[in-house]
Each structure stands twice: as C-alpha cells, then as structure tokens.
Amino acid sequence: xxxxxxxxxxxxxxxxxxxxxxxxxxxxxxxxxxxxxxxxxxxxxxxxxxxxxxxxxxxxxxxxxxxxxxxxxxxxxxxxxxxxxxxxxxxxxxxxxxxxxxxxxxxxxxxxxxxxxxxxxxxxxxxxxxxxxxxxxxxxxxxxxxxxxxxxxxxxxxxxxxxxxxxxxxxxxxxxxxxxxxxxxxxxxxxxxxxxxxxxxxxxxxxxxxxxxxxxxxxxxxxxxxxxxxxxxxxxxxxxxxxxxxxxxxxxxxxxxxxxxxxxxxxxxxxxxxxxxxxxxxxxxxxxxxxxxxxxxxxxxxxxxxxxxxxxxxxxxxxxxxxxxxxxxxxxxxxxxxxxxxxxxxxxxxxxxxxxxxxxxxxxxxxxxxxxxxxxxxxxxxxxxxxxxxxxxxxxxxxxxxxxxxxxxxxxxxxx
Amino acid sequence: xxxxxxxxxxxxxxxxxxxxxxxxxxxxxxxxxxxxxxxxxxxxxxxxxxxxxxxxxxxxxxxxxxxxxxxxxxxxxxxxxxxxxxxxxxxxxxxxxxxxxxxxxxxxxxxxxxxxxxxxxxxxxxxxxxxxxxxxxxxxxxxxxxxxxxxxxxxxxxxxxxxxxxxxxxxxxxxxxxxxxxxxxxxxxxxxxxxxxxxxxxxxxxxxxxxxxxxxxxxxxxxxxxxxxxxxxxxxxxxxxxxxxxxxxxxxxxxxxxxxxxxxxxxxxxxxxxxxxxxxxxxxxxxxxxxxxxxxxxxxxxxxxxxxxxxxxxxxxxxxxxxxxxxxxxxxxxxxxxxxxxxxxxxxxxxxxxxxxxxxxxxxxxxxxxxxxxxxxxxxxxxxxxxxxxxxxxxxxxxxxxxxxxxxxxxxxxxx
Numbered sequence: 053x054x055x056x057x058x059x060x061x062x063x064x065x066x067x068x069x070x071x072x073x074x075x076x077x078x079x080x081x082x083x084x085x086x087x088x089x090x091x092x093x094x095x096x097x098x099x100x101x102x103x104x105x106x107x108x109x110x111x112x113x114x115x116x117x118x119x120x121x122x123x124x125x126x127x128x129x130x131x132x133x134x135x136x137x138x139x140x141x142x143x144x145x146x147x148x149x150x151x152x153x154x155x156x157x158x159x160x161x162x163x164x165x166x167x168x169x170x171x172x173x174x175x176x177x178x179x180x181x182x183x184x185x186x187x188x189x190x191x192x193x194x195x196x197x198x199x200x201x202x203x204x205x206x207x208x209x210x211x212x213x214x215x216x217x218x219x220x221x222x223x224x225x226x227x228x229x230x231x232x233x234x235x236x237x238x239x240x241x242x243x244x245x246x247x248x249x250x251x252x253x254x255x256x257x258x259x260x261x262x263x264x265x266x267x268x269x270x271x272x273x274x275x276x277x278x279x280x281x282x283x284x285x286x287x288x289x290x291x292x293x294x295x296x297x298x299x300x301x302x303x304x305x306x307x308x309x310x311x312x313x314x315x316x317x318x319x320x321x322x323x324x325x326x327x328x329x330x331x332x333x334x335x336x337x338x339x340x341x342x343x344x345x346x347x348x349x350x351x352x353x354x355x356x357x358x359x360x361x362x363x364x365x366x367x368x369x370x371x372x373x374x375x376x377x378x379x380x381x382x383x384x385x386x387x388x389x390x391x392x393x394x395x396x397x398x399x400x401x402x403x404x405x406x407x408x409x410x411x412x413x414x415x416x417x418x419x420x421x422x423x424x425x426x427x428x429x430x431x432x433x434x435x436x437x438x439x440x441x442x443x444x445x446x447x448x449x450x451x452x453x454x455x456x457x458x459x460x461x462x463x464x465x466x467x468x
Numbered sequence: 469x470x471x472x473x474x475x476x477x478x479x480x481x482x483x484x485x486x487x488x489x490x491x492x493x494x495x496x497x498x499x500x501x502x503x504x505x506x507x508x509x510x511x512x513x514x515x516x517x518x519x520x521x522x523x524x525x526x527x528x529x530x531x532x533x534x535x536x537x538x539x540x541x542x543x544x545x546x547x548x549x550x551x552x553x554x555x556x557x558x559x560x561x562x563x564x565x566x567x568x569x570x571x572x573x574x575x576x577x578x579x580x581x582x583x584x585x586x587x588x589x590x591x592x593x594x595x596x597x598x599x600x601x602x603x604x605x606x607x608x609x610x611x612x613x614x615x616x617x618x619x620x621x622x623x624x625x626x627x628x629x630x631x632x633x634x635x636x637x638x639x640x641x642x643x644x645x646x647x648x649x650x651x652x653x654x655x656x657x658x659x660x661x662x663x664x665x666x667x668x669x670x671x672x673x674x675x676x677x678x679x680x681x682x683x684x685x686x687x688x689x690x691x692x693x694x695x696x697x698x699x700x701x702x703x704x705x706x707x708x709x710x711x712x713x714x715x716x717x718x719x720x721x722x723x724x725x726x727x728x729x730x731x732x733x734x735x736x737x738x739x740x741x742x743x744x745x746x747x748x749x750x751x752x753x754x755x756x757x758x759x760x761x762x763x764x765x766x767x768x769x770x771x772x773x774x775x776x777x778x779x780x781x782x783x784x785x786x787x788x789x790x791x792x793x794x795x796x797x798x799x800x801x802x803x804x805x806x807x808x809x810x811x812x813x814x815x816x817x818x819x820x821x822x823x824x825x826x827x828x829x830x831x832x833x834x835x836x837x838x839x840x841x842x843x844x845x846x847x848x849x850x851x852x853x854x855x856x857x858x859x860x861x862x863x864x865x866x867x868x869x870x871x872x873x874x875x876x877x878x879x880x881x882x883x884x
Binding site for chain 2 (some may be wrong): 439
C-alpha cells in the first residue's frame with residue numbers, strides 16, 4: 053500500500069561524515085521527483101529544526117547544488133546531539149513533533165544518523181504509530197564508526213577508512229625518512245568499535261602500514277604496550293608506527309587517556325569526550341625509550357576529508373537516500389535502510405530494510421577473531437571486507453584548485 | 469664551457485615534502501639521458517650517504533618507478549639533518565667528500581633541501597672550488613616553509629598550502645555543524661615564516677576559511693588573542709576558527725608554547741622542536757570562554773599529503789631537477805635553481821640560477837604589509853601570489869583505491 057500524498061521531512065543528526073550529504077542528495081532528488089511527495093523539507097539542526105519549525109524548502113534549491121552535495125562534507129542542514137526522553141516519561145517533544153507533522157502535512161520522515169539517531173528515529177516512529185498519525189518513517193544510516201547493527205557496513209565508514217589508510221601510507225614514508233629513530237603514535241576515532249583504527253591495516257596491505265594496531269575491542273595494557281613498542285624498535289632500527297583508537301581502555305574499562313591522568317568531559321549522551329590519547333602515549337613512550345616520538349591525532353579530518361572520499365561510498369550513500377524515499381513511498385515505515393553484500397567473489401551491495409528497533413542502540417564491533425598478533429594486528433578477513441568499500445575516487449568539482457562545495461540557499465519555510 | 473664527463477651524485481636533505489621526489493625524478497631522468505653523465509647515483513640519507521659511501525645506482529631502477537617518484541611523498545633516498553662544521557674549524561668531512569667524489573669520478577653534485585641544506589651545499593661548493601677539484605655543484609630548492617631567499621616560491625610549498633586550504637575548508641564545514649558553540653584552533657608548521665599559516669587565507673577566499681590567522685612574523689599577545697576569540701564568538705554565535713603557526717612567539721621572542729609552560733627540545737641545528745601550541749591555546753580558550761574548543765595539529769600530514777598535492781607544484785619541482793642537471797652539464801656551478809614569476813596577468817614560472825651564498829641561511833618571511841586586521845588576517849596580495857601555485861590535481865596512480873607510490877630497488881653501488 054502506497055504512503056499518503058504529503059510532505060517529506062529530512063533531518064541530519066550526530067557527528068557528520070565526509071559523505072553524509074550524499075544521502076541528503078539522494079533523499080532530496082528522489083523526493084522532488086516523486087508524485088506522492090508534495091513538498092520537500094530539510095530540517096535545520098536535526099530534530100531541533102522540527103521542534104522549532106525551522107526547515108528549508110528544498111524545491112527552492114538549484115539541482116546543480118543538490119548534486120554537489122554528493123561531494124560536500126559535513127551536514128549541510130546542520131546537525132544536533134539532542135536526546136529525546138522516553139515518551140512514557142515526558143512526551144512534550146513528541147506532541148510537538150506530531151503537531152508540526154500535522155500542520156505541514158508531513159507524511160514522510162527520514163532521519164539520517166548513527167546509533168543514537170536511530171534510537172531517536174525509532175522512538176518517533178513508535179510514537180507516531182501509537183498516536184494513529186499516518187506517516188512513513190525511515191532511518192537513513194550514517195556513521196564513520198561503522199558500528200550500526202544489521203548492515204554490512206555504514207555510509208561514511210569507507211571514506212574515513214580510505215582517508216586513514218592513505219594518510220598512514222603517507223605518514224609511513226615521512227616518518228621513516230631519517231636514519232635516526234622515530235616513533236609515531238596515530239589516533240583514530242572510535243569509542244567502542246575499532247573499525248576506523250583497523251583501517252590502518254589497509255595501509256599495511258600496501259606495505260606502508262603500522263607496526264602495531266590497538267582496537268577498543270581488546271583491553272589495553274600499558275605495560276605490554278611499552279614492551280610491544282620496544283620490541284618493534286629493536287627489530288626495526290628504532291622506527292615504529294602505532295595506531296590506536298581513541299577509545300582504548302584498561303581491563304576495568306577505564307579509558308587509557310583517563311587512566312594516564314587526564315580527566316574527560318562527557319557529551320549530552322553521557323559519552324566521554326575523547327581525544328588526546330596519542331599525545332598521552334607519545335609522552336609515555338618518549339620517556340620510556342628516549343626515542344623521538346610524535347603523537348598524531350587524525351581529529352576532524354578523518355570524518356570530513358571529502359577530497360579523499362571513496363566513490364563507492366559516495367554512490368552507495370546517495371543510493372541509500374534514494375532507496376529510503378522509494379521504500380517509504382511504497383508504504384514501508386519503521387525501518388532503517390541497510391546494506392547487504394551479495395555472496396560471491398565480485399563485490400555487489402544490495403539495499404534492504406531492517407526494523408528500526410533492531411538498528412537502534414546495538415553496537416557492532418570488529419569480530420574478535422579478526423584481531424590477531426596478541427591484540428596488535430588485524431587479519432586478512434578485514435582486508436577482504438574493507439577493500440571493496442574504498443574503491444574509486446571522488447569526482448569533485450574544483451574551482452581555483454580547491455573544492456567547490458554545494459552552496460544551498462536555505463530558504464526557510466514560512467511558519468504556519 | 470661544458471662540465472667534465474663524470475658521475476652524478478644527488479642527495480636529499482632536511483624535512484621532506486609531498487613533492488620532493490619530483491625533483492629527484494627530474495635529476496635522475498635528465499641525468500640518465502645526458503651524454504656527459506657516466507653514472508647516476510642517489511645518496512642514502514643525504515650527505516651522510518656520501519660520507520659513508522652508501523649510494524644507489526639509479527640506472528638499475530625501472531623508468532616507470534622513477535616517474536612514480538613525481539607523486540611519491542617524503543624523501544625516497546632518505547634524508548638527514550647533519551650540520552657540516554666550517555671547513556676552517558674542522559675539514560674532516562670535506563676531505564672525505566672530496567675523496568669519495570674523486571674515487572667515483574663524481575663531477576656533478578646536486579643537493580636538494582631548504583635553508584640549512586643550501587648552507588651545506590654552499591660550503592661543499594666553496595671547498596671543492598678551493599681544493600681545485602673540478603665539479604659542478606647545484607642546489608635544488610625544497611621546503612614547505614617557502615622561506616628560501618631569491619626564489620619567487622619554493623618547491624613543496626604550494627602542495628602543503630593546497631592541503632592546508634582544502635583541509636581548513638573541510639574543517640570549517642565540520643566545525644560549524646552543530647547549533648552549539650565550537651572553537652577550532654588549527655596549527656600549521658612554520659618556525660619563523662608564516663607562509664603555510666597564511667595559506668589558510670586561500671580557504672577564506674573560497675568562503676570557508678578561518679576567522680583569525682596568526683603568523684610568526686607578528687609578536688603574539690596572549691591577552692589580545694583571548695579578546696580576539698571572544699569578539700568573534702560574540703559576533704558568530706560562539707563559532708570561531710583560528711589558525712596559528714607553530715612558531716608564534718611573544719614580544720621577547722619566547723615561543724608561546726614555551727611561554728605557556730611547556731619546555732621545548734631542540735634539534736641538532738639548535739632549532740626548537742615545536743608542536744603542541746594548538747592544544748595549549750585550546751586549553752586556555754576553553755577555560756577562558758567555557759565554549760567547546762578543539763586543538764588540531766596538521767602535523768606530518770601537511771608535508772606528506774601527496775594525494776592532495778598541486779599539479780603545478782609537482783611539474784615545477786620536476787622541472788627544477790631537470791634544470792639543475794642541464795645547468796650543471798652546461799658548466800654552471802655554485803648556484804641554486806630558483807623560480808622567477810614572469811610579469812603579467814598570466815602566471816608563468818621561469819627557471820633561473822642564484823649564487824649559492826645568497827640562498828644559504830637567508831630566510832624569506834611573509835611581507836609585513838600582507839598581514840592585516842591588527843595581525844589576524846591576510847591581504848588579497850597573498851591570494852594573488854599563492855592561488856596560481858595550487859592549481860591542478862595530481863595524476864596519482866591508484867591500486868586498490870590507494871596510492872601506488874614508487875618502489876625503488878635501491879641497488880647499492882659497490883664500495884671501491
């Protein structure tokens with residue numbers, strides 16, 4: 053059964069990626085072409101834009117600029133980290149959302165984000181169903197962390213992985229240039245899931261990787277770490293490249309960056325605000341070995357380096373947005389779009405739908421059996437998994453030798 | 469008068485760049501094609517490789533791999549930071565160099581590096597001339613710092629500038645994604661010359677730059693800095709992007725990173741080992757404003773990101789290597805290759821020769837009149853200067869979605 057004729061509302065949430073706007077482009081372009089859809093809205097700053105009735109009329113945008121979104125990093129509409137309370141505890145926000153959806157005849161709602169956002173999307177979907185308001189709600193996945201359950205991989209991961217692998221290859225060449233010792237400790241994002249850190253193994257596959265890779269899936273032992281680095285230095289003329297996840301922790305679950313003495317702030321979801329573990333470990337290793345040591349944080353670059361994105365990721369992420377609209381128009385609701393890899397040697401990605409409650413709040417981590425060498429290496433299974441995802445170069449429009457990113461007019465819809 | 473028939477020796481020195489090997493490719497390819505040149509050698513780790521008689525026979529390399537050097541970052545032969553004593557104080561090293569040059573009939577010597585390396589090259593050139601040994605010595609410039617005297621710009625600078633501008637554009641989009649406050653403090657390399665930091669202005673030219681840019685050419689006042697940031701935050705909804713040079717210092721010349729409490733190590737040339745000023749200032753600003761603040765160090769990436777190099781830079785750097793060999797074979801010696809920009813609207817780069825003693829140890833900094841807005845901005849003169857240099861994308865061979873860098877066999881020449 054087809055969805056009702058009505059408006060489409062799309063919102064972006066959580067930490068951005070270098071390709072997140074490719075899904076926006078997919079949703080917008082598909083939405084503008086659909087006969088069922090009477091208006092296409094993009095909410096400013098995720099769920100907040102809906103609550104505040106601040107959203108843009110996407111039909112006012114140039115199609116050329118909407119296409120440029122495919123190569124424009126970060127959330128073009130603005131993002132938010134806003135946790136909806138359980139409706140059973142406080143349904144104020146839900147009532148407001150329902151009011152807005154009714155007022156603007158929104159019959160299609162798409163929320164683009166990671167774990168927390170899928171939780172938000174799930175809660176909204178359930179509330180709307182319970183309230184009897186006819187709306188089709190579809191989650192569009194996004195996260196460089198690659199930790200969403202039920203999907204082969206997540207939109208945004210491959211581009212971050214490609215940037216990390218490329219950068220580690222380049223750092224590998226740079227760090228080994230002198231005949232004196234040099235230890236590099238490189239920090240990748242990832243609180244509980246080590247997918248990004250594991251991407252360093254792709255650089256290793258090309259012969260220019262890291263000597264030691266530490267994922268948050270394995271308890272981190274500082275003493276063993278120091279021994280590992282000393283062993284590599286002994287074997288390799290005092291040269292050693294280490295990649296660590298920001299989320300590495302000791303056997304009690306205490307983050308290493310905190311265990312070694314730095315207090316951590318927490319975000320509105322209660323997650324520790326990480327960063328700084330590379331510098332912390334670099335100081336320790338410098339003291340322990342006397343060898344020149346450099347801590348390198350890949351920081352925001354790993355999630356916004358659109359100039360080094362994976363074309364495969366861009367196209368899949370774009371298609372995920374289109375598939376979400378197609379599914380909703382065809383009457384699907386309460387689902388998240390996910391990727392399924394077809395069996396066989398040739399890589400083919402198919403688009404499926406997964407119940408939202410399964411996607412929400414379940415983290416997918418790197419399989420323990422892929423972590424080898426006493427917790428310092430990654431097996432070929434990961435290479436086989438990740439390599440097809442990073443293929444292809446972005447077709448990025450350049451002006452003056454620099455990226456020409458999308459420029460949206462962002463015409464606000466008049467408040468009713 | 470042509471140079472004598474004999475061997476060519478090429479060495480790389482100092483901090484690498486993402487295009488330094490393009491000069492190596494130019495020297496090698498031109499050398500292998502020259503009738504005057506009987507053998508082409510590449511020294512391992514700069515001047516050390518000559519002193520230790522460790523150099524590679526470049527004729528044994530595949531031409532395909534030599535061409536790949538154009539897109540391979542870091543010094544493929546290995547680099548060194550080794551300061552030659554004045555020959556009048558201790559001529560041990562010079563005697564050894566002369567002995568090696570004679571033994572292998574080296575009649576062409578090319579040294580590829582920045583200020584310190586041109587000093588080394590100059591000293592060697594003067595010693596060889598004094599000793600009566602007939603050899604043609606040419607310096608091939610290289611430095612991301614862009615601080616060599618007598619050349620319009622330096623090989624390697626434009627690629628670092630392009631990476632920095634591209635990355636700041638991407639960070640700008642990422643950092644402004646939430647509706648809450650966010651201050652980013654980004655650190656670029658550059659001890660005394662702010663060319664790299666000024667490159668942030670290229671991102672600003674595209675509308676996605678920094679609000680405040682601090683170069684080492686201007687004394688840095690911490691109090692004024694805090695006021696500047698607070699002012700921008702007030703104007704821009706608590707969003708502020710700052711770019712600082714690692715070398716910013718107070719009016720007494722004390723580095724800010726040291727003044728704010730961190731002791732600095734020094735390298736073998738007596739230069740302070742910098743880094744960490746972004747993190748230091750971020751901590752300060754966080755305390756002063758209470759706004760979320762992130763310190764980002766562009767670290768090694770800014771000098772090794774070959775995937776984001778400037779094609780103009782690559783081709784000019786390649787040509788600089790070729791021009792060095794052509795000049796030497798034609799009898800030139802005791803010179804450095806330099807770039808001269810032809811007058812007129814259209815950018816044209818010409819290759820000239822400059823006496824080595826003029827190039828050695830004279831630092832070229834950003835003209836004071838290009839630094840505007842009370843020391844926090846860069847004028848359009850810089851844009852006009854830098855924009856032509858960052859044009860064009862690298863034609864990088866990719867395999868498996870990752871760069872395919874040159875793989876040299878590095879066949880050592882048998883010791884005589």
